[in-house]
Amino acid sequence: MTLPILSLITFTPLVGVLALTVIPSRHEEIVRRTALGFALVAWGLSLLLLVAFAFGPGGFQFNETVDWIPAFGIQYKLGVDGLSVLMVVLTTTLTWISILASFGPIKERVKGYMISFLVLEVGMIGVFIALDFFLFYIFWEIVLVPMYLIIGIWGGSNRIYATMKFVLYTLVGSLLMLVAILATAFAFQAGHGGSWAGAFDYGQLQAWAAGGHFANDLQILAFLALFLAFAIKVPMFPFHTWLPDAHTEAPTAGSVILAGVLLKLGAYGLIRFAVPLYPFAAHTFAWPIIVLSVVAIVYGAIVSIVQPDLKRLVAYSSVSHMGFVTLGIFVFSATALQGAVLQMINHGLITGGLFLLVGMVYERTHDRTIAKMGGLAAAMPIWSTVFGFFILASAGLPGLSGFVGEFLIFVGSFGVAPVIALASIVVMVLAATYLLWMFQRVAFGALSDFLRGLGGHLTDISGTELVTLAPLAIGIVVLGLFPSLVLDLLRGPAQSFLAAAGVAVGG
Amino acid sequence: MSWSDLGTIAPVVASVLVAAAILIVDLALPNRRQAIIATALGGLGIVAVVILLQAGHTGSAFGGAYSLDNLTVFLDMIFVAIAALTILFGVDYIEPRGLPIAEFAAILVFAVTGAMLIAGSTDLVLLFVALELMVLPGYVLAGFARRDPYSTEGAIKYFLLGSFSSAILLFGLAYVWGITGTTRVDGVTAALAKVAAGGSIQPGLAMGLAFMSAGVAFKMAAVPFHYWTPDAYQGSPTPITAYLSVGPKVGAFAIALRLFVGALGPLRADWLPVVIVLAALTMTLGNLVAISQDNVKRMLAYSSIAHTGYILVGLAAYAGGQHSGLSAILFYGAAYTFMNMGAFAVVAALQRRPGVSSQIATFAGLGRRDPWLGALMAVFLLSLTGIPPLAGFWAKAYVILAAVQAGGWLTALAVLAMVNAAAAAFYYLRVVVYMYMREPADELRPSSPGLLFRVGLGVTCVLTLVFGLFPAIAAAATNAAGVFGG
Numbered sequence: 001m002t003l004p005i006l007s008l009i010t011f012t013p014l015v016g017v018l019a020l021t022v023i024p025s026r027h028e029e030i031v032r033r034t035a036l037g038f039a040l041v042a043w044g045l046s047l048l049l050l051v052a053f054a055f056g057p058g059g060f061q062f063n064e065t066v067d068w069i070p071a072f073g074i075q076y077k078l079g080v081d082g083l084s085v086l087m088v089v090l091t092t093t094l095t096w097i098s099i100l101a102s103f104g105p106i107k108e109r110v111k112g113y114m115i116s117f118l119v120l121e122v123g124m125i126g127v128f129i130a131l132d133f134f135l136f137y138i139f140w141e142i143v144l145v146p147m148y149l150i151i152g153i154w155g156g157s158n159r160i161y162a163t164m165k166f167v168l169y170t171l172v173g174s175l176l177m178l179v180a181i182l183a184t185a186f187a188f189q190a191g192h193g194g195s196w197a198g199a200f201d202y203g204q205l206q207a208w209a210a211g212g213h214f215a216n217d218l219q220i221l222a223f224l225a226l227f228l229a230f231a232i233k234v235p236m237f238p239f240h241t242w243l244p245d246a247h248t249e250a251p252t253a254g255s256v257i258l259a260g261v262l263l264k265l266g267a268y269g270l271i272r273f274a275v276p277l278y279p280f281a282a283h284t285f286a287w288p289i290i291v292l293s294v295v296a297i298v299y300g301a302i303v304s305i306v307q308p309d310l311k312r313l314v315a316y317s318s319v320s321h322m323g324f325v326t327l328g329i330f331v332f333s334a335t336a337l338q339g340a341v342l343q344m345i346n347h348g349l350i351t352g353g354l355f356l357l358v359g360m361v362y363e364r365t366h367d368r369t370i371a372k373m374g375g376l377a378a379a380m381p382i383w384s385t386v387f388g389f390f391i392l393a394s395a396g397l398p399g400l401s402g403f404v405g406e407f408l409i410f411v412g413s414f415g416v417a418p419v420i421a422l423a424s425i426v427v428m429v430l431a432a433t434y435l436l437w438m439f440q441r442v443a444f445g446a447l448s449d450f451l452r453g454l455g456g457h458l459t460d461i462s463g464t465e466l467v468t469l470a471p472l473a474i475g476i477v478v479l480g481l482f483p484s485l486v487l488d489l490l491r492g493p494a495q496s497f498l499a500a501a502g503v504a505v506g507g
Numbered sequence: 508m509s510w511s512d513l514g515t516i517a518p519v520v521a522s523v524l525v526a527a528a529i530l531i532v533d534l535a536l537p538n539r540r541q542a543i544i545a546t547a548l549g550g551l552g553i554v555a556v557v558i559l560l561q562a563g564h565t566g567s568a569f570g571g572a573y574s575l576d577n578l579t580v581f582l583d584m585i586f587v588a589i590a591a592l593t594i595l596f597g598v599d600y601i602e603p604r605g606l607p608i609a610e611f612a613a614i615l616v617f618a619v620t621g622a623m624l625i626a627g628s629t630d631l632v633l634l635f636v637a638l639e640l641m642v643l644p645g646y647v648l649a650g651f652a653r654r655d656p657y658s659t660e661g662a663i664k665y666f667l668l669g670s671f672s673s674a675i676l677l678f679g680l681a682y683v684w685g686i687t688g689t690t691r692v693d694g695v696t697a698a699l700a701k702v703a704a705g706g707s708i709q710p711g712l713a714m715g716l717a718f719m720s721a722g723v724a725f726k727m728a729a730v731p732f733h734y735w736t737p738d739a740y741q742g743s744p745t746p747i748t749a750y751l752s753v754g755p756k757v758g759a760f761a762i763a764l765r766l767f768v769g770a771l772g773p774l775r776a777d778w779l780p781v782v783i784v785l786a787a788l789t790m791t792l793g794n795l796v797a798i799s800q801d802n803v804k805r806m807l808a809y810s811s812i813a814h815t816g817y818i819l820v821g822l823a824a825y826a827g828g829q830h831s832g833l834s835a836i837l838f839y840g841a842a843y844t845f846m847n848m849g850a851f852a853v854v855a856a857l858q859r860r861p862g863v864s865s866q867i868a869t870f871a872g873l874g875r876r877d878p879w880l881g882a883l884m885a886v887f888l889l890s891l892t893g894i895p896p897l898a899g900f901w902a903k904a905y906v907i908l909a910a911v912q913a914g915g916w917l918t919a920l921a922v923l924a925m926v927n928a929a930a931a932a933f934y935y936l937r938v939v940v941y942m943y944m945r946e947p948a949d950e951l952r953p954s955s956p957g958l959l960f961r962v963g964l965g966v967t968c969v970l971t972l973v974f975g976l977f978p979a980i981a982a983a984a985t986n987a988a989g990v991f992g993g
Contacts, residue, residue: 069978069981071981071982071985072908109875137895138895138896138900141894141895141900142894142895142896144894145889145894148936148939149943152939152940152943152944153943153944159944160940160944160945163940163944164933164936164937164940167932167936168929168932168933171928171929171932172926172929175893175925175926175928175929176922176925176926178904178907178925179907179911179918179921179922179925182904182907182908182911182912182921183911183918186908186911186912
């Protein structure tokens with residue numbers, strides 16, 4: 001048996017949790033560094049995985065299978081394709097960045113915070129690599145609790161309202177998803193002479209679905225339940241109302257992970273499970289979902305323009321950007337799907353960076369109101385330069401990665417529905433409007449009275465802060481110039497996605 | 508009666524002897540609390556060994572009135588665990604309030620003896636007698652803090668409604684006896700199978716069915732027969748509330764298994780709609796009312812009503828043709844026992860010093876003031892919510908699995924159960940919010956419970972985790988459910 005690298009990546013943070021529990025909580029510096037150390041080890045392992053991953057063939061690699069609950073055919077089954085690998089690397093990268101970015105801002109209950117973050121990482125990685133439907137659900141739920149604590153304990157003044165809203169929205173979706181998962185497994189079991197073997201196995205379920213064996217009414221109901229769970233997480237309009245609250249109240253690193261990874265869980269679920277397992281239903285609902293996506297794109301952008309709070313603005317821009325992702329998924333084109341996944345990664349890098357940058361200003365000013373800012377370009381030149389870079393990336397400047405993802409989605413969806421594609425392009429103008437206008441108000445002009453009152457506290461960003469931003473910026477440039485690095489990895493997953501989704505089209 | 512009969516009912520006999528021994532020790536060595544506690548815990552240990560020695564064996568005693576099978580063993584183990592845990596949690600709470608330990612332990616063991624007798628009853632008369640043996644000591648326990656008006660009020664409500672429901676149940680049993688001419692479960696089953704095969708059931712039998720359903724629903728605190736629960740739970744001393752929330756409830760489900768699944772099995776198509784309605788009402792109303800509670804004990808009381816609803820979903824799934832509903836009930840019963848007792852025990856730990864209320868404000872800042880107690884409570888509450896990989900998650904998953912498998916209306920019931928579970932997250936997590944996200948209102952010292960108490964908390968927590976990570980107990984539950992064919 002080869003090295004179980006997927007289990008290693010997944011449970012390295014858990015070992016970190018165990019290590020943290022024995023360190024007395026008064027040694028805060030040791031606690032911080034231990035957590036960072038384990039997050040870095042997980043990151044290193046995930047980079048190894050990326051290098052070792054065989055680019056050519058489709059299908060899943062590094063599979064691990066252990067029987068877990070044989071009575072129901074539930075397995076501990078892991079495996080990765082190109083999509084999963086990218087998501088795992090995104091997760092491990094953003095996790096260590098978040099932990100490093102929390103060194104300064106988090107001063108209370110450091111140990112609990114770091115433990116929450118590492119448990120969160122276990123859940124997030126697990127979701128992206130689980131190939132057993134039930135195991136997927138368990139990892140999915142594990143993500144919920146640490147994020148609930150991170151927002152609720154270390155968040156802003158209205159944190160309790162925000163975290164309860166986050167949990168309740170997510171739980172409603174995920175519990176209905178559990179019913180759908182069980183119904184699917186039961187349909188599979190009933191179709192196999194009552195044998196539970198493989199009833200939760202992704203490969204077997206997908207093969208069964210590809211054969212058109214899942215009845216249409218089951219598909220409709222199960223798809224709706226899964227769609228609700230994933231749409232809440234993405235979040236799609238009109239299920240997005242928890243997001244601005246959660247983002248605004250979460251600590252900086254919590255927002256980074258929320259935007260960078262948690263929203264991707266929903267999109268990943270749609271690509272991996274909801275569409276391939278229920279292709280008939282996916283096609284039935286494709287148009288309504290496309291319309292909702294476009295609404296989200298436009299609505300998110302328009303609402304962003306009027307936001308008075310920096311973090312809320314970035315949060316609403318997420319709704320808009322993630323709308324592109326769901327649009328890219330449901331037009332069922334290889335180009336658009338590759339664009340959608342690229343957009344997921346871009347959004348993780350860019351929005352993660354924006355939240356970090358906003359957090360840095362908040363650390364110094366304890367305020368995020370755009371109207372109180374002004375003239376930061378003079379007071380914090382490096383910060384302003386980097387902020388400008390991320391703003392341009394978010395607005396889709398050609399040469400940076402944000403452009404490539406959105407462009408591919410336009411191209412892919414243009415073939416299906418030119419009107420939709422055109423409507424989305426208009427939004428790029430809106431995006432430039434709200435982002436550049438915000439940048440102008442924050443960075444240019446004379447130093448505002450509020451900021452002048454802070455005097456010497458307004459220092460430019462530190463070396464550590466630059467370290468947290470650098471990997472994101474590098475990623476944005478590299479993916480902007482060489483998108484094929486990612487697109488090659490996605491060719492296999494895109495083809496199998498279309499093959500799975502295409503069944504209902506053919507007949 | 509023969510000696511082999513005594514061997515078959517050995518756990519019940521042992522349990523009665525333990526209760527008697529506690530009283531004798533108290534008489535011989537007054538004020539020696541260690542001796543009393545040691546007798547009680549040691550005695551229950553012996554009872555557990557006796558039960559385990561019977562594992563895998565089958566037999567019947569007293570002409571078929573009492574049966575020893577996998578179900579008996581499974582339920583007996585749960586009941587003994589409940590008794591032992593209640594004593595572990597009770598000592599620290601009863602003593603500072605000047606209440607007698609020996610009476611507490613002896614009454615408790617008598618009650619649990621009744622529950623164990625229910626587990627093995629395959630005769631309607633024995634079933635009723637066993638039920639009364641279980642609930643009568645329960646009334647006494649509910650009023651155990653006799654100088655506390657709330658305790659007395661709760662006990663009186665519990666007693667009046669409990670006696671009333673027992674009478675209703677007995678009335679229903681009488682109808683069954685009148686129609687089938689026997690009180691033996693196998694005889695009743697055979698007679699009713701003929702009735703069921705004949706098509707419609709007589710009005711008398713329908714009346715009996717209605718009375719029995721109402722009686723059992725009272726005992727398990729299903730809506731709309733739940734009125735006694737919140738008052739009895741809130742008024743009782745907290746460790747006794749922990750007992751009342753699991754002991755009589757699992758006992759009532761034992762009756763449901765022996766009576767409805769066993770004796771009335773042939774008529775299950777007739778009682779299925781009743782169970783569906785009861786389940787839907789029970790979980791929905793329990794959760795809705797729990798949301799608005801500011802007292803954690805009362806909140807847990809309503810949440811226990813909601814859990815009754817989830818367990819009833821398993822019973823409905825069985826009646827709907829899915830045998831796995833029965834193992835789901837048994838697994839749920841075991842998981843619920845430990846996580847719920849654990850949650851009540853944390854409340855009891857906080858109330859160790861007299862005068863501390865069970866209002867939610869007491870929990871403010873608990874995570875910082877008392878990190879271990881806070882973490883344990885968080886585990887129990889997350890398990891009650893149904894977050895994987897804890898015991899409560901698997902309990903819900905098995906019930907839902909059975910219901911989804913049964914299909915039709917039961918799938919809708921499963922969806923309703925999940926919507927309820929999401930709503931329940933609100934009030935469970937609200938306690939977590941208070942523990943970890945709010946500062947304490949006043950300076951409460953850490954409650955530092957005694958050694959016995961810590962052992963009890965440790966056991967419940969470990970079991971909540973073990974059932975979650977290694978759901979192998981499900982296999983035992985499946986074995987036990989195998990008693991009813993399938």
